[in-house]
Amino acid sequence: MSRTTILTPPYHPDDxxxxxxxxxxxxxxxxxxxxxxxxxxxEIVRLEDVARLxxxxxxxxxxVS
Structure with missing residues (x-):
């Protein structure tokens, strides 16, 4: 499970x-x-999280590959 921190960018509509x-x-x-x-x-998966996708x-x- 990932954690959100102050440095974590907000979710994007494309996530x-x-x-x-x-x-x-x-x-x-x-x-x-x-x-x-x-x-x-x-579950919210960031679009750039290729491993989770x-x-x-x-x-x-x-x-993505």
């Missing part, structure tokens, strides 16, 4: 919300209410 069932959306979409039908128990099987969706 990714990932639900336990594997569904995902950008934070921008979540913030706009486009996923209000889903629970709020999602790979662990979640999402690297191909974002063309």
């Amino acid at each position: 990714i919300a990932v639900w336990p069932d594997g569904a995902w959306a950008t934070l921008g979409e979540v913030w706009r209410g486009e996923f209000s039908h889903r629970s709020d128990d999602f 790979k662990e979640l099987g999402l690297a191909d969706d974002f063309d």
Whole structure:
């Protein structure tokens, strides 16, 4: 689990919300209410966190390797 510090930049709308069932959306979409039908128990993964995107099987969706 990552920790937020005073040096941690704020989340960006392009960061990714990932639900336990594997569904995902950008934070921008979540913030706009486009996923209000889903629970709020999602994990936020920064777009530059390539290692975590790979662990979640999402690297191909974002063309990162």
